[in-house]
Amino acid sequence: MKATTHTEVYRRFDGELRQRPLRSVTLAWSGIRIGFKKKLPMLLLFIIPGIFTIVTGFMVQLKFEAESGALTNMAGMEPSAQTIAMGALLSNQLGQVESLIFQLLTNMQFFVVLIMGWYGSGLIAEDRKLRANLLYFARPISRFTYITGKLLTVMFWGSAAVVVPVTIVCSVASLASPEWSFLTERWGTILKLELYALLWVFFHGILVLAISSLTDRRNRALGGLFILYFLTLAGSNAMAELMSGQGWRLLSIPNNFQRVFDSLFDQSSNGVGWNLEASLWILGLVTYACAAILSRQTRKLEVGA
Amino acid sequence: MTSPAPEPPPGHAPDPALPAGQEPIVRLQGLHKSFGSVHALRGLDMELPPGPVGLLGPNGAGKTTLIGLLLGLLEPTKGTAMVAGLQPTNRAARIEIRKRVGYMPESDCLLPGMTAVEIVSALAKLTGLNRQDAITRAHEVLDYVELDEARYRALDGYSTGMKQRLKLAQALVHDPEFLLLDEPTNGLDPAGRRHMLSLVEDLGRNQKKNVLLCSHLLPDVERTCDNVVVLVKGQAILQGSIATLTAAESQRLRVEVEEGAALLQTALESAAYATTLSEDGALMVTLPAGVEDADALCGLAAKEGVHISSIDPVRSTLEEVFLKAVDESEKKPGATTA
Numbered sequence: 001m002k003a004t005t006h007t008e009v010y011r012r013f014d015g016e017l018r019q020r021p022l023r024s025v026t027l028a029w030s031g032i033r034i035g036f037k038k039k040l041p042m043l044l045l046f047i048i049p050g051i052f053t054i055v056t057g058f059m060v061q062l063k064f065e066a067e068s069g070a071l072t073n074m075a076g077m078e079p080s081a082q083t084i085a086m087g088a089l090l091s092n093q094l095g096q097v098e099s100l101i102f103q104l105l106t107n108m109q110f111f112v113v114l115i116m117g118w119y120g121s122g123l124i125a126e127d128r129k130l131r132a133n134l135l136y137f138a139r140p141i142s143r144f145t146y147i148t149g150k151l152l153t154v155m156f157w158g159s160a161a162v163v164v165p166v167t168i169v170c171s172v173a174s175l176a177s178p179e180w181s182f183l184t185e186r187w188g189t190i191l192k193l194e195l196y197a198l199l200w201v202f203f204h205g206i207l208v209l210a211i212s213s214l215t216d217r218r219n220r221a222l223g224g225l226f227i228l229y230f231l232t233l234a235g236s237n238a239m240a241e242l243m244s245g246q247g248w249r250l251l252s253i254p255n256n257f258q259r260v261f262d263s264l265f266d267q268s269s270n271g272v273g274w275n276l277e278a279s280l281w282i283l284g285l286v287t288y289a290c291a292a293i294l295s296r297q298t299r300k301l302e303v304g305a
Numbered sequence: 306m307t308s309p310a311p312e313p314p315p316g317h318a319p320d321p322a323l324p325a326g327q328e329p330i331v332r333l334q335g336l337h338k339s340f341g342s343v344h345a346l347r348g349l350d351m352e353l354p355p356g357p358v359g360l361l362g363p364n365g366a367g368k369t370t371l372i373g374l375l376l377g378l379l380e381p382t383k384g385t386a387m388v389a390g391l392q393p394t395n396r397a398a399r400i401e402i403r404k405r406v407g408y409m410p411e412s413d414c415l416l417p418g419m420t421a422v423e424i425v426s427a428l429a430k431l432t433g434l435n436r437q438d439a440i441t442r443a444h445e446v447l448d449y450v451e452l453d454e455a456r457y458r459a460l461d462g463y464s465t466g467m468k469q470r471l472k473l474a475q476a477l478v479h480d481p482e483f484l485l486l487d488e489p490t491n492g493l494d495p496a497g498r499r500h501m502l503s504l505v506e507d508l509g510r511n512q513k514k515n516v517l518l519c520s521h522l523l524p525d526v527e528r529t530c531d532n533v534v535v536l537v538k539g540q541a542i543l544q545g546s547i548a549t550l551t552a553a554e555s556q557r558l559r560v561e562v563e564e565g566a567a568l569l570q571t572a573l574e575s576a577a578y579a580t581t582l583s584e585d586g587a588l589m590v591t592l593p594a595g596v597e598d599a600d601a602l603c604g605l606a607a608k609e610g611v612h613i614s615s616i617d618p619v620r621s622t623l624e625e626v627f628l629k630a631v632d633e634s635e636k637k638p639g640a641t642t643a
Contacts, residue, residue: 010512011445013480017404017433026430034418037459131412135475138376138408139431140400303378 023141027149032156035119045115046161049108053165056104057172060097064176090178094186097173101193102265104169108162109254113204115161117225120154120208122218124297129216133301143298151205158201166197192264200257203287207253210290213297229253250274256282328390330355330483330515331375335384338370338539345370347539348384357509357516359526359547361627362536368519371536372485375517377402389483389515404433407476411487411519413468421447421456421471429478439478446474450504466497473504483515484508490525498525505529527551527623535630543630550626557619558599560588565611572609573602589619 020026035042127133136146170190174183183190211228212221232252239248249255256279261267263276329352336349346367362368373379374386377393385392388406393399415424422443429439447456450470455463463471469489476484489505490498506529508514520526526533527547535543543550562569566588570580579591590602599616606613621629 008449008451010449010477010507013434013438013442013445015434015438015442017479018435019400020430020433020435023431026427030416030419030423030427033423034416037418126416130416131410131414132416134408134410134412134414135428136431137378138403138406138410139428140403140433141431142396303373 017140019140024145024148024152027136027141027146028152028156031123031150031153035153035157041118045111045118049111049115049161049165052104052107053168056100056165056169059100060169060173061176063093063097063100064173064178090181090185094177094182097177097182098186098189098265101166101169101173102267105162105166105193105197106261108165109200109257112158112161112200113225113229116154116158116201116204116208117222119157120150120205121212121221121225123150123153124209124212124301125215125218125221128213128301137302143295143302146301147209147294147298150209151202154205154208155201158205159198162201163194163197166193170194189265196261196264199260203253203257203283206287206290206294210293210297213294213301247274250278250282253283253286255279327354329353330389331517332387333384336374336381336386337383338367338374338379339382345539346374346381349539349541351534351541351544353515353517353534354532355515356513356532357505357518357530359530359533360517360519360536361521361523361526361533362519363521365538366536367539368536369487370539372408372487372519375402375485376406376408404479405481406483406485407479407481408485409472409476409487409489411491415460415468415471417461418459420459421452421474424460424471425475425478428475432479434479442478442480443474446477447471449477450474451500464497465492466494466500469493469497469501470504473501477508481514483517485517485519487519488521489518490520490522502528523623523627533623535627537631537634540634542634543626547623551621551623556592558590558592558602559583559615559617559619560590560602560613561586561615562588562606563612563614565609568609569606569611572605576601576605578602 127136133146170182170193174180174190177183207228208221208225211224212218215221215224233254236248236250236252236255239251240246259274259276259279260283331351331353333349333351336346337344338346349371360368360371370379374381374393375388377388377399388402391398391402391405393402419427422440425443425447426439429442430436434442444456450473452467452470452474455467460468460471469491473486473489476486486505490501493501502525505516505518509516509518509529509531516530518526518530530547532546533544533550534541560569566582566586570582570588573580573588573590577593579593581589583589592599592602602616603613
């Protein structure tokens with residue numbers, strides 16, 4: 001049957017509607033596809049992390065190759081002395097490579113904030129501005145699915161900037177090291193590196209989304225993120241210097257992450273005057289506050305407010 | 306798990322527009338919704354019959370709140386709302402309702418940067434279709450709304466009419482039994498409006514979809530819907546079938562004469578008939594109280610020597626009915642059921 005001025009036939013759908021568990025992935029993939037379509041920002045944002053990754057990868061490769069000559073020289077040594085010397089050399093090599101990867105991770109962290117801010121600031125703010133939330137919440141999805149979908153989107157970009165480079169460099173180190181020794185000897189470090197990178201991405205993802213949910217302008221959300229991030233960093237460092245109290249540094253997110261990093265990888269804490277628990281408490285409280293803001297704001301979006 | 310349909314309260318009169326034995330698609334009983342001190346809906350009682358129904362009302366009448374309640378996005382302060390036999394009291398029921406309802410929002414809610422196919426298929430997957438079905442179905446509904454090659458273009462270059470049709474397509478993608486269309490002709494030029502109305506008309510009349518068309522454009526509702534509900538200040542001041550509401554009133558007649566219309570008008574007015582002369586020269590006559598038919602009018606015309614060529618009862622337009630109901634509601638609050 002056709003309407004008087006309409007020429008296309010309406011077809012019925014005979015398939016089945018199922019309650020699929022991975023609908024947040026569908027939502028995330030939509031957001032990721034939009035990000036991929038903006039080629040120039042993607043190129044500009046990822047070019048420096050990309051260069052860092054490639055350079056670090058080469059340095060790791062060279063580190064192992066440069067020492068291979070020393071291993072050849074050990075061929076004439078007594079077997080027991082040879083084993084001890086090789087062990088010491090390998091341990092030294094692995095330690096140096098670890099330091100290179102730690103340096104890469106530290107250098108990447110601020111680019112990750114920039115990238116996650118760029119891709120994540122508009123995720124909820126734009127939905128609110130265009131009222132796209134009405135399309136989502138008229139479907140059988142929950143607020144949790146919506147938040148998870150958005151979080152996965154922003155975490156994808158964050159992971160592309162930090163988890164992927166760390167994985168690439170760790171893979172290069174494993175392949176270049178004699179008999180996969182980096183993988184077999186330092187698997188704990190690799191695991192901790194990945195976990196730390198994921199923690200960083202998750203924390204900043206939820207922070208970016210919480211700020212995005214408070215406004216209906218992407219630029220405002222982006223500005224808010226950087227104001228919060230860098231003002232607390234500069235402010236807390238300045239107060240710590242002025243008041244000669246290291247405790248002020250607890251007010252800054254990057255300082256708290258640095259404390260976690262130092263503790264996780266047995267680095268010297270540069271004389272910071274607070275313990276790990278305090279940093280974990282601060283990061284936990286910020287995460288809780290962000291989750292509460294997201295929950296409240298998405299409830300408003302759900303009812304079309 | 307879905308909640309069972311509650312029994313109608315004592316004294317509740319079913320909508321006369323609903324044929325015996327036919328289940329209403331929406332049943333509201335004493336529905337009340339407040340936001341703090343603001344009462345958005347004030348005890349709505351209505352049963353919407355299957356088929357196309359128009360929801361009319363000025364801004365702030367409570368239409369959006371009603372949509373939120375029907376989708377299970379809001380919880381009523383008091384009373385019950387049932388959609389397709391389901392009451393959105395728990396999450397499972399709300400999800401079941403949203404599977405059966407397609408919603409086309411009024412706002413420009415489409416994310417730029419995506420193509421029509423991407424948007425519709427992604428929303429189909431969110432509704433529960435598998436990947437293959439979602440893509441096939443996206444193309445089917447985009448064919449239906451006649452978004453041809455444009456479906457592969459990013460939304461940024463779409464006209465308002467194309468965006469409206471895309472919003473209709475996303476509402477249809479899971480083939481819902483109940484469509485909530487919020488101002489579908491908003492911002493459209495005459496050709497776009499005609500196209501959109503033909504789609505809505507086809508869905509309601511030919512495809513037998515249950516449609517709730519929210520609009521403030523009365524001709525749109527009159528063209529596409531069989532029934533209408535008028536919402537003012539959170540209350541349904543008028544509901545029923547459009548045919549009944551606009552039925553010819555025996556008290557009003559359109560009289561066409563060959564010559565001497567002015568003479569007849571003077572004679573009728575002196576006999577307590579209210580008359581107006583229309584632009585085409587016909588006399589619009591309202592019979593005085595106690596006069597049942599046109600016999601006396603014919604007698605007066607014969608006495609004046611005026612030859613009447615036709616007498617027809619006058620049908621009200623929906624606009625007249627709407628304005629009359631709004632005026633009455635301002636004077637005396639209370640629902641009118643046709």
